[in-house]
Amino acid sequence: MYRLAKQLTDAFSRRFARSVRETYRQDEAYASTPLGRLALGVFLVFLLLLPLLLPPYPMYVTTLVAIGALSALGLHLLVGGAGQISLGHAAFMGVGAYAASHLYGPLAPLGILLGGGIAALLGLVLGLPSLRIKGVYLAIATLAFQFLADYVFKNWEAVTGGIRGRTLPPAELFGFVLDTPGRLWYLVLVFALPLFFYGKRLLMTRAGRAFMAVRDNDLSARVAGVDLVRVKLLAFALSAFYAGVAGGLLAQLYKAVTPEYFPLMVSIQYLAMVIVGGAGTVLGAILGAFFVLLIPEVLNSLVGSLGPQYAATLAAWRNVVFGLLILAFLILEPLGLVGLWGRIRNYFRTWPLPY
Amino acid sequence: MGVILEAKNLHLSFKGVKALTGVEFSVAQGEFFAVIGPNGAGKTTLLNVLSGVYEPDKGEVIFLGQSLRGKSPQERSRMGLGRTFQGLEIFRGMSVLDNVKLGAELALPSYPLALPRAEREWRLRAWAEEVLDYLHLSPFRHAPAGMLPYGLQKRVEVARALASRPKLLLLDEPMAGLSLEEKQDLARFLLDAREEWGVTLLWVEHDLRAVLELSDRVLVLSYGEVLYHGPPQGVRQDPKVAEAYLGQV
Numbered sequence: 001m002y003r004l005a006k007q008l009t010d011a012f013s014r015r016f017a018r019s020v021r022e023t024y025r026q027d028e029a030y031a032s033t034p035l036g037r038l039a040l041g042v043f044l045v046f047l048l049l050l051p052l053l054l055p056p057y058p059m060y061v062t063t064l065v066a067i068g069a070l071s072a073l074g075l076h077l078l079v080g081g082a083g084q085i086s087l088g089h090a091a092f093m094g095v096g097a098y099a100a101s102h103l104y105g106p107l108a109p110l111g112i113l114l115g116g117g118i119a120a121l122l123g124l125v126l127g128l129p130s131l132r133i134k135g136v137y138l139a140i141a142t143l144a145f146q147f148l149a150d151y152v153f154k155n156w157e158a159v160t161g162g163i164r165g166r167t168l169p170p171a172e173l174f175g176f177v178l179d180t181p182g183r184l185w186y187l188v189l190v191f192a193l194p195l196f197f198y199g200k201r202l203l204m205t206r207a208g209r210a211f212m213a214v215r216d217n218d219l220s221a222r223v224a225g226v227d228l229v230r231v232k233l234l235a236f237a238l239s240a241f242y243a244g245v246a247g248g249l250l251a252q253l254y255k256a257v258t259p260e261y262f263p264l265m266v267s268i269q270y271l272a273m274v275i276v277g278g279a280g281t282v283l284g285a286i287l288g289a290f291f292v293l294l295i296p297e298v299l300n301s302l303v304g305s306l307g308p309q310y311a312a313t314l315a316a317w318r319n320v321v322f323g324l325l326i327l328a329f330l331i332l333e334p335l336g337l338v339g340l341w342g343r344i345r346n347y348f349r350t351w352p353l354p355y
Numbered sequence: 356m357g358v359i360l361e362a363k364n365l366h367l368s369f370k371g372v373k374a375l376t377g378v379e380f381s382v383a384q385g386e387f388f389a390v391i392g393p394n395g396a397g398k399t400t401l402l403n404v405l406s407g408v409y410e411p412d413k414g415e416v417i418f419l420g421q422s423l424r425g426k427s428p429q430e431r432s433r434m435g436l437g438r439t440f441q442g443l444e445i446f447r448g449m450s451v452l453d454n455v456k457l458g459a460e461l462a463l464p465s466y467p468l469a470l471p472r473a474e475r476e477w478r479l480r481a482w483a484e485e486v487l488d489y490l491h492l493s494p495f496r497h498a499p500a501g502m503l504p505y506g507l508q509k510r511v512e513v514a515r516a517l518a519s520r521p522k523l524l525l526l527d528e529p530m531a532g533l534s535l536e537e538k539q540d541l542a543r544f545l546l547d548a549r550e551e552w553g554v555t556l557l558w559v560e561h562d563l564r565a566v567l568e569l570s571d572r573v574l575v576l577s578y579g580e581v582l583y584h585g586p587p588q589g590v591r592q593d594p595k596v597a598e599a600y601l602g603q604v
Contacts, residue, residue, distance in 0.1 A: 163360045209449065209453050212448060214451070215448065216445075216449060220440060222428045223408075224457055224519070
């Protein structure tokens, strides 16, 4: 028995424990070590099985977080990557959602792609002011776009259904009706996985370096041969595409679209995800979305469990606690959740001999 | 030795302040060319004109037989005109490796887009590692450039510029703020880069001893005018330079 166990663990360490990258080529690839590939595979299988493991409401929240993370990744590429600020992210999600609400049922995947495409075109337009202005001034310009979009959502009745909004029947994928969050989850995966890998790859290669160069120092980026106009417009368009796709998926999850889903507050929430998540990495986007979207849910259920008589008073405190948590993050861990994760990982990597 | 860069009668003024008046000089292929002068002489302005941050009011710059008029900084960098800045203009949030790779991107322009992305990255990496190794930066490749000590950050900037395989590298006070030892290291790196990769160097520097020791020829500017243009041995003897730059004795 002992020998069998020993053989198994030895085989495991020979196969997987080699976690050191030995060549530059390995250093360039992601999931380059066997252990990394194993972890990635297990994670993907876990994602596929998730709807079987979770009850309906947690599954709904998980889907919501996944869509939020996708959208947050778009904003990460823009804010954390290229260093441009946008207060109009929710507007792009709205554009995607309304576009998706016109192509439903079996056409839903097409509608979501189209929503992303239209949002990307508008993103190009919104990128134009970024060629002339920076920082706070750019924030104000994108704020104007947010308000404009809000106005259009509320008043262009023919397309958006005005204040009442639009409802849409569930999406279909290969004949399956995706009417529950657990089923819609697979449509989310179809869009989110490629976009996450693309985002990750982007930040590791040429375009990502150009983005970060513009973020860090646009003068020397120009002298180093980076085309500022192209990079800024690309960053805005790409970020809007992610938001548009996420908006389309959100419309499928809510089975409805109204202007109330995409106010300025949501744009700010997404900026909060970027800040809480930390530096422009894919992991930051995911963790930030988890934190910002999940904590209110957790606080909600905490308040609910205390009994209905406290609900009214505590509901207000919920926002205060949430605000304090974000504040605590900014002060205690400026690198965000990514920084925290890095420290935890290093602790275990060197455990039990940290020195 | 052919001429790599020629400045013809450059004039530039900012609202009445004459930054450059009739500046003329030429840099030969493979030369180590220095521009010196007292504060406000127009040295950095000259570099900005050469690298395309400013367009001169009059006159033109000929680089490799082509006029640079109307060419943007990134077009000029693609032609082989590299540049480092006074103060630190590296990409602080990016790793040292990414800084160098960004520069190296310019060295690979002839590969078509058809080259698979992974293969392209790999070639960039191989060349970037060569440059890092050359400048003794390899141990810091994954560190965010902004976290390194000042001397190393300076070296990262030089590495980024060299990685683009410039034909002519403009250096704006590369030695400012470095210790004597770091200065010696940098001088060796620059001379080696010229030897190995055939880079022509044009530098603006305040350390007169280093300039006179290392440079092949020197241009002395004062208030936007050329006071002296010739070998370093003549600088100290020139009466006009002595008056404007070294002070009257």
